[in-house]
Structures are given as C-alpha cells and as structure tokens.
Amino acid sequence: MELGLSLGDAATASKPFGFMEKSTKLANKASLGFCMGLSIGQNHTPQEDEDKEKHGNNDHKSDNTNTTTAADANKRKSLTVDTTDSPIQLDLLPNTPVPRNRNSSPTYLVYDNGNMSRGFDVNRFPAVVVHEDQADQDVAALSSSPPNSATSSFQMDFCMYSSKGRSESHNEADQAERASSRASDEDENGSARKKLRLSKDQSAFLEESFKEHNTLTPKQKLALAKELNLRPRQVEVWFQNRRARTKLKQTEVDCEYLKRCCETLTEENRRLHKELQELRALKTSNPFYMQLPATTLTMCPSCERVATTSTAAATTTATPTATTAAAAATTNNQNNTADPTSKTTGLSLGSTRPRFYPFSHTQTHPHQHTA
DNA sequence: AGGGATACAGGTTTTACCTCA
C-alpha cells in the first residue's frame, strides 16, 4: 500500500503530500464531510513511474481514481451556470483583456443566483495553515508542474459520508468497484490517461472558491489542493476549465442578446421602410399637400439616410405621419444613450442605425457624417 | 535587450457518464 505521491522530482518525491495528514480537516466540516480512502493495489511501482518518464510520458497523468458518487449525475447541473433562474446581468462590455498582473483577477460575469453560504476564502482559510517557506517550497515543487513532473502513484476514494441513503452508498460502492476495475485494467495496459471525477463536495468547494476569486495565487492553489486532497495541478486545471466555461456561457448569453437586438432593429428597419414608402406614395398622390415643390426624398448612398434635396422649409408642413416619424427619430436619437446595443455591448450598432430624416432645411446633404 | 519562468486563454483530446433504442 503506497501512500506517497511521487512527483518525479527528487527533491519533492520524498516529501509526502498533504493528504498524508489525513483529511480530517475537511471531514470535520459538517457541511463538507467526506473522507478519503486509499485503495490498495493498482499502484505504480517507482520503477513503473520511472519507466513512464523514460518513455516520454510528458503529461500530467492522474493516477488517482476517484469514486464517482451517484450524486455526480447532478453535479453537472450544479456546475453549469444557471442563467435561467437568476436575473441575468447583461453587462456586455467588450471583453476586457485579462490582466496579467498576478495579483489581480480578470472580471468575469458569474451568474450567481445563490448566496455564499460559507464565504469560503482560501486567503483566510481556517483549516489550512501554510507556512510561508513551506508554501514556497511546495509551490515551487507542485505549482504548475511542468510535464514529466506529476506522475502520481496513489489512488484516492472520496466517499461521501452517510448523509445519503444506503442505496446510494451501495451505488457508490458499485461505482467505486467499477472504477477500480477499470483502473486496474488500464494499468495493465499501461499509459491510459485516467480522469479523476471530482466529488460533489470537491466541486462545490472549488465553486465557492471560484466565486470568491476566479484566479488563484500559488498559495491559494496549494491551500485548496491540500484541503481537497488534490494535486495543485488539478486545482489549477479546474480553475482554467471553470474560467473557460464561464466565458463560454457569457458568450452564449451575449450571442442570444445580440440576436434579440438584431431582431428588434430589423423590425424597426422594416417599419421605417414602410413609413418611407407611405410618405413617397403620399407625395406622389398629393404633391401640393406637402408643399415641397422641388423636394425629393432621397437616400444618402453612403449612410442610407433619407434626406431632402430641396430648400423647402418642410417641418411646418409635414404630414402627421411624417411628424410622428420625425419625432420618433428625434426620440431615437435622444435615447441612443439608453440603447443597450450602443452602450453596453461596446458595439456601435447605435451609430450605424439608419435614422429617418424626413424633412430638413436648406441642406443638399442634410446631415453630418460621423466616423 | 533578451531569456527563463510563470500564468493564462483557447483549443483539443480523453474519459466518465447518461440516454435511448
């Protein structure tokens, strides 16, 4: 029965990993009670690990086979960001570049419809005390471990405490057995990449941490890893993937919102075209009504704005419809600041929207082209 | 200036698990 974690580094290989201390810290938390079992067998011998490295095994093999709980079926739902129940904050500012400052975190929109129940913060994490020098050493050894450095040789079983029913525990046992069986088979085959399925509690814990800050300092990473009995690399990967999921979700929401904006604008465009046709028809059928003898309604070819080409003072003689349209256009212009597409998305939809200028004064080109 | 270390984003691959026929 092997309990050590070999990281392929002579300096760190002799250093037992955090789980050796037993995860009573975490288990003592009533809300997070899970224990870790260590399965016997299927462990690599040091020789095997050495052989792996010799054969160019340059990825971070995860040799710890995790028990997959029956509750994991719901984990995905809990992990994915729920945008339906929560009030969606459509802050569609352009994607701000991720600051490279390691002490700052990029701002992602996290749709959080739940309250922080524990307010977990690894910075003030009570259960883990990482001494500075120790942390530095561990960080240097474990954080962002380069290829070839993380050939772990232990297996973990994160089994839920008895907060669930017996049948579920039975299922978990079955799944653990299956996982163990698979792991055994794959080990015999050699270099199969094993994927650790994080337990529900581990995921929840990481989620809480992610809500606090979606990037990790090396020490935070180490503290989380120790607390969850994971490798720092796993915590790091989890956060990377989590950020990617958040961004993807945000992109989907943005896309949906822009689609709605497009539909709205299309509808408005259709309406304005229709009104333009009505005005043209009116002008044709009753040219004296508008008292614009030399006026023609033309569309500016460059900006597609409707404009007159005469010198007639038309506003006072506009038809009710046209007046309404003018008022609407004015209103639109005034409300541009409230247009979400022009402000919050960072897209210049507002500036390119066709504006209806039914009548204008003394201008052959009635408007200014703005960049 | 430039080179190494590090962190991250974005994309891809692999794996576990679910659904359904």
Add this chain to the structure above:
DNA sequence: GCTGAGGTAAAACCTGTATCC
C-alpha cells in the same frame, strides 16, 4: 434487465502569448 451507440460534460493536456524578473 442488459448492451452498445451516440451525445455531452468535464478533466487533462497542448500550444501560443503576455508578463514579470
């Protein structure tokens, strides 16, 4: 009930780039 195919989410990985020292 069992089984295999297909789909999906997530873990792990790879690569390029930016930043810091």
